[in-house]
Amino acid sequence: MKTISIRRPDDWHLHLRDGAVLEGVVGDTSRHFARAIIMPNLVPPVVTTSDAKAYRERIMAAVPAGDRFEPLMTLYLTEHTDADDVEEGKKSGLIHAVKLYPAGATTNSHGGVRDLTKVMPVLERMAKIGLPLCVHGEVTTPDVDIFDREAVFIETVLDPLRKRLPELKVTMEHVTTADGIDYIKSSAANLAGSITTHHLIINRNAILVGGIRPHYYCLPVAKRENHRLALRAAATSGDKRFFLGTDSAPHVDPLKECGCGCAGIYTSVNTMSCLAHVFEQDGALDKLEAFSSLNGPAWYGLAPNEEMMTLVRRDEPVVFPDKRYTGAGPITVFDPMFPLHWDVMEE
Numbered sequence: 251m252k253t254i255s256i257r258r259p260d261d262w263h264l265h266l267r268d269g270a271v272l273e274g275v276v277g278d279t280s281r282h283f284a285r286a287i288i289m290p291n292l293v294p295p296v297v298t299t300s301d302a303k304a305y306r307e308r309i310m311a312a313v314p315a316g317d318r319f320e321p322l323m324t325l326y327l328t329e330h331t332d333a334d335d336v337e338e339g340k341k342s343g344l345i346h347a348v349k350l351y352p353a354g355a356t357t358n359s360h361g362g363v364r365d366l367t368k369v370m371p372v373l374e375r376m377a378k379i380g381l382p383l384c385v386h387g388e389v390t391t392p393d394v395d396i397f398d399r400e401a402v403f404i405e406t407v408l409d410p411l412r413k414r415l416p417e418l419k420v421t422m423e424h425v426t427t428a429d430g431i432d433y434i435k436s437s438a439a440n441l442a443g444s445i446t447t448h449h450l451i452i453n454r455n456a457i458l459v460g461g462i463r464p465h466y467y468c469l470p471v472a473k474r475e476n477h478r479l480a481l482r483a484a485a486t487s488g489d490k491r492f493f494l495g496t497d498s499a500p501h502v503d504p505l506k507e508c509g510c511g512c513a514g515i516y517t518s519v520n521t522m523s524c525l526a527h528v529f530e531q532d533g534a535l536d537k538l539e540a541f542s543s544l545n546g547p548a549w550y551g552l553a554p555n556e557e558m559m560t561l562v563r564r565d566e567p568v569v570f571p572d573k574r575y576t577g578a579g580p581i582t583v584f585d586p587m588f589p590l591h592w593d594v595m596e597e
């Protein structure tokens with residue numbers, strides 16, 4: 251039987267939500283992942299260090315007994331964010347990044363940033379203290395086609411910002427285009443990118459061919475096949491600038507399957523099986539550990555996990571639940587549309 255052992259992985263971009271959804275989903279992450287960067291786009295968002303402290307406590311209370319899991323908290327950047335509060339959050343060890351949502355770009359981003367000049371003092375402080383800025387990299391201008399929003403963001407927002415403040419560490423999150431990959435590769439320092447599970451597997455056809463499929467809709471929306479291939483090549487290359495951020499983003503089914511469905515794909519359950527499949531297909535199983543367990547901690551200034559994870563390739567497909575039933579309703583689990591043979595071995 252084929253097996254592979256890697257350091258226990260981390261998830262560098264995760265939505266855990268709150269309340270009954272949090273309680274229903276956190277175990278799917280803590281089962282496999284030691285740590286995760288927790289997205290702050292709750293309603294209301296996690297804006298201050300004290301919000302983050304309280305949210306961390308709610309997460310820890312929901313982690314199933316016996317699981318070892320460390321949530322790495324982030325703050326939601328607003329035009330009123332206080333640089334001193336951010337610095338205190340970092341110094342206390344609680345805050346690991348600040349998140350930039352361009353206002354209106356994605357789920358719960360209406361309180362995000364409209365005018366970058368208003369947040370320059372906070373960004374300058376972050377550059378000084380070495381705190382990374384995590385970026386949802388899409389413009390929101392209505393005249394820009396939704397499939398071009400990442401490329402236009404790089405050109406009109408990200409590159410000018412990085413030229414103005416080259417010392418700022420920026421994580422381009424959920425990169426979905428060859429443009430994003432090329433931009434990260436062309437930069438000498440202070441830029442890295444997370445890549446999701448689903449963007450390695452689906453292109454935009456998954457959403458639209460044969461009927462509209464809301465469970466493949468997320469933001470940034472999946473792009474053409476050539477972009478997916480560029481993401482695959484980057485993820486499986488071992489390049490230190492690319493690492494896993496699942497962007498697992500649970501929404502209960504009624505909020506996905508309706509006239510105006512939410513963006514987000516729930517991948518925490520089967521991410522490691524999907525990744526092993528992808529890396530094996532590309533002849534790069536030896537690079538899986540770099541992508542899911544080494545490059546992320548190095549970027550965030552943390553040591554890799556000491557514990558190991560073993561994955562085993564089974565002859566029969568591994569069975570995953572179609573849905574995760576939570577107190578708030580059912581959440582559909584990502585279906586990669588091919589059988590998964592890789593399984594995480596229980597400790």
Ligand SMILES: NC(=O)N[C@@H](CC(=O)O)C(=O)O
Pocket residue numbers: 265291356357386467468469470497499500513514515
């Ligand atoms: N990725 C998504 O499609 N949705 C995320 C927000 C985000 O990461 O942009 C969510 O919070 O639902």
Ligand SMILES: [Zn+2]
Pocket residue numbers: 356386423424469470
């Ligand atoms: Zn996002």
Ligand SMILES: [Zn+2]
Pocket residue numbers: 263264265289497499
């Ligand atoms: Zn996200």
